[in-house]
Amino acid sequence: MPDKHSKHRSKYTLDRGMPGAFEGETVTRRRFMTGTAHGAGAVAAGAFALPALGFAIGPVFKSTPHRWEVVGTVDQFPDNNYVPVVITLVPNIGDVGKSTAYVRKFNPEIDTDAADVDSHTPYIAISSRCAHVGCPVRWVDASERFICPCHGGVYDLLGRRVGGPPVRPLDRFYTRVSGENVEIGPRFSVNSQLRRFSPRLPGEPVDGIGQYLYPSTPGAKKL
Amino acid sequence: MPKLPAPPLPAPLKTPPPRPGSGNGKKGPLDDVAQAGITVVDWVDERTSLSGAARWMMFRKVPKGTNWFYTLGSATMFAFLNQAVTGVFLAMYYRPEPAGGAYESIRYVTNDVFLGQFVRGMHKWGSSVMVVLVFLHMARTFFFGAYKYPRELNWVIGVVLLILTMAMSFTGYLLPFDQRAYWATQVGVNINGTGPLLGPYLSDFLLGGAEFNATTLSRFYAIHMLLLPGLIAALIGAHLYLVAKLGTTAPPWQKAHRRRELRETEI
Numbered sequence: 001m002p003d004k005h006s007k008h009r010s011k012y013t014l015d016r017g018m019p020g021a022f023e024g025e026t027v028t029r030r031r032f033m034t035g036t037a038h039g040a041g042a043v044a045a046g047a048f049a050l051p052a053l054g055f056a057i058g059p060v061f062k063s064t065p066h067r068w069e070v071v072g073t074v075d076q077f078p079d080n081n082y083v084p085v086v087i088t089l090v091p092n093i094g095d096v097g098k099s100t101a102y103v104r105k106f107n108p109e110i111d112t113d114a115a116d117v118d119s120h121t122p123y124i125a126i127s128s129r130c131a132h133v134g135c136p137v138r139w140v141d142a143s144e145r146f147i148c149p150c151h152g153g154v155y156d157l158l159g160r161r162v163g164g165p166p167v168r169p170l171d172r173f174y175t176r177v178s179g180e181n182v183e184i185g186p187r188f189s190v191n192s193q194l195r196r197f198s199p200r201l202p203g204e205p206v207d208g209i210g211q212y213l214y215p216s217t218p219g220a221k222k223l
Numbered sequence: 224m225p226k227l228p229a230p231p232l233p234a235p236l237k238t239p240p241p242r243p244g245s246g247n248g249k250k251g252p253l254d255d256v257a258q259a260g261i262t263v264v265d266w267v268d269e270r271t272s273l274s275g276a277a278r279w280m281m282f283r284k285v286p287k288g289t290n291w292f293y294t295l296g297s298a299t300m301f302a303f304l305n306q307a308v309t310g311v312f313l314a315m316y317y318r319p320e321p322a323g324g325a326y327e328s329i330r331y332v333t334n335d336v337f338l339g340q341f342v343r344g345m346h347k348w349g350s351s352v353m354v355v356l357v358f359l360h361m362a363r364t365f366f367f368g369a370y371k372y373p374r375e376l377n378w379v380i381g382v383v384l385l386i387l388t389m390a391m392s393f394t395g396y397l398l399p400f401d402q403r404a405y406w407a408t409q410v411g412v413n414i415n416g417t418g419p420l421l422g423p424y425l426s427d428f429l430l431g432g433a434e435f436n437a438t439t440l441s442r443f444y445a446i447h448m449l450l451l452p453g454l455i456a457a458l459i460g461a462h463l464y465l466v467a468k469l470g471t472t473a474p475p476w477q478k479a480h481r482r483r484e485l486r487e488t489e490i
Contacts, residue, residue, distance in 0.1 A: 059438070060427040090436045094322035096405065097436070133413040135406060150410070199433075201416040201426050213419040217426075219433030 063218050067091075068176070068183045071103060077123060077182065079105035082139045084128075087173075087184055100128040101173055101184060102139050102146070110157065113194035125184050126159045127171040134202040137170065146170060160192065167205040169194065279467065286473035287480075292367070293471060295360040300459060302353035306391075307456075309346040310448060317398065319444040321437055325400035350392055357388050369472040377465040380458055387455050394447035397440065408443070409435065 013021035013028050021028065027035075071085040082102035090097030103125045111124060126146070128136045135150035145162070146155035154163035159170035169192065174185035187199040191206045198216030200206055205214065268274045316336060318328040332339040361381065364370050370378035397408040412435075416426035431438040 057428055059431040060424055062432065064433060089434050092322070093437045096321045097434075133410040133417075135410065150406075201423055202413040203417040204423065214416075214423055215420070217423045217433060219427050 059219065061218050066186045068178075068185045070178075070181045071101070071125075071184050072182050073180050074105075074177060074182055077103050077105050079107040080110075081141065082126070084139065085125075085184070100136060102126045102128065103175070103182065103184070113158070121172065121175050122177050123175040123182050125173040125175050127173060127187060129171060129202060131161070131166040131168045131170055131202050132164065158194065159190070160194070167203060167210070168192065168200075168207065171199065280463075283467060283470060285471060286477065288474045288477035289471065290474065292363045292474075295356060295363050296462075296466070299353060299356040299360050300463075302349055302356050303455065303459065305345060305349045306353060307452060309342050309349065310452075312342055313346055314448055317444075319398070319441045321400070321440045325398065325440060329399045329401075350395060354388060354392060357385055361385065367472060367474055374465070374469055374472075377462060377469070380462050380465070384455060384458050384462065387451055387458070391447060391451050391455070394443045394451065397443045398447065400440065405435075408439075 010016055011026045013025045014023055018028055067088075069087055071087060072083070077083050082104050084100050085103050086098055087101050088097055089099050103123055106122050106124055128138070128146075130137050130148040130150065130153050132148065132151055132153045135148050135153075137146040137148045137153065137155065139145075140147050144157050146153075146159065148154070148164065148166075152164040153161065153166040155166070155170050156162050159172065161167075161169055169190050171187050171189050173187050176183050176185065189197045189200045189206055191197060191211075197206045197211060200214055200216060204210065264274075313332065316328055316332045316339070318324040320328075329343075332343050334340070364378065364381070393408075393411055396411075397404045412426050412429050415429060416422045418425060427433060429439075429442070430436065431442045
């Protein structure tokens with residue numbers, strides 16, 4: 001009988017002295033049947049588990065179409081103060097899909113940073129979603145600050161953080177002028193120099209290494 | 224009139240002889256009821272051998288010094304059962320519709336359904352009770368050193384149960400769908416998103432997309448009432464099995480008892 005622990009074991013079951021071995025056989029029938037049954041079980045389990053899993057995590061990888069929404073006429077928005085408008089982020093689910101944006105006209109004297117000096121934003125539309133954990137900020141005219149009620153985040157006129165826990169400026173929306181109407185489009189995030197980034201969730205910094213640690217997900221595709 | 228002989232019944236159908244101490248052979252209706260119960264239990268036990276398992280589970284040796292702190296685990300399980308039962312009945316009325324239906328159904332349960340406010344209150348306050356009990360149970364285990372060998376795996380299962388309980392609280396918080404529920408969920412999901420690399424994907428998974436959308440509420444509802452309760456029930460089973468298998472620990476102040484003559488010979 002061959003040594004069980006020898007490195008040069010024969011691959012034939014007959015040589016290894018297994019009971020019921022056949023000539024030229026390398027896998028016993030028992031082992032083969034066990035493997036087949038386990039394999040069939042794995043296929044059957046995978047047949048329902050994998051589609052169910054994909055079904056559950058599928059929305060993560062689905063990109064939603066961009067929406068443009070009319071929020072007012074061009075003469076409605078001054079260039080030195082914000083006008084709140086209600087926009088619909090997700091249609092057909094009532095108030096839950098709505099959010100507030102603060103809109104003013106592009107002002108070349110104050111909007112000198114990178115995000116503003118391009119044709120994407122003839123109007124500045126700032127999202128009310130706080131960049132800390134997503135509470136709704138409000139524009140306080142008297143102090144010229146956006147203030148968050150939850151944890152005390154404070155932002156200046158351009159949406160840059162001036163106090164509290166937020167990790168980046170307030171998000172913005174693309175805007176465009178169509179005839180007499182101002183339209184608001186998809187969201188984008190900005191870093192502390194107001195450079196444009198793909199939309200991120202609140203609490204995710206985009207300065208430095210942050211933009212790589214917190215990737216933009218396919219559902220929030222940039223324009 | 225002479226008495227007829229008894230018919231030749233098979234052994235299981237014959238009335239058994241009276242047990243010692245059960246009266247002087249006379250049988251009242253209560254004895255028949257008791258006998259019926261015994262017969263049913265015996266019938267089941269003969270086919271399942273469940274009585275051995277029940278004895279193994281319930282009649283365990285318990286160390287000296289066992290006290291009220293040892294009931295915190297059972298109390299937690301009772302809180303979970305309360306959540307399960309009240310949750311099942313709340314699900315009969317709840318509608319996970321974001322466009323007003325969810326809030327309206329909760330309002331209906333609270334204001335209009337008979338005992339609705341009570342059952343909803345049991346579920347709502349019971350969740351806080353369960354979290355408190357989980358932590359007290361955990362503290363008892365920690366301070367009594369009951370997590371040490373050979374019970375480490377039970378500690379690990381307990382930690383998973385703690386996380387699942389937290390996940391239950393988080394997903395259940397959205398369901399009333401009022402302002403607090405909505406904003407707390409926004410904050411909670413965004414906190415999940417602050418984990419590097421995978422965080423943004425976790426957020427999208429929880430919301431079912433990039434924004435709070437039509438499926439978010441039903442997703443939370445399904446996780447809350449189908450996925451997590453199943454996991455928790457299964458892990459409670461494993462937790463209890465290990466408790467029964469390994470036994471409980473004596474409290475740390477309990478000294479080993481030694482016989483007097485042994486103590487004297489040691490000196």
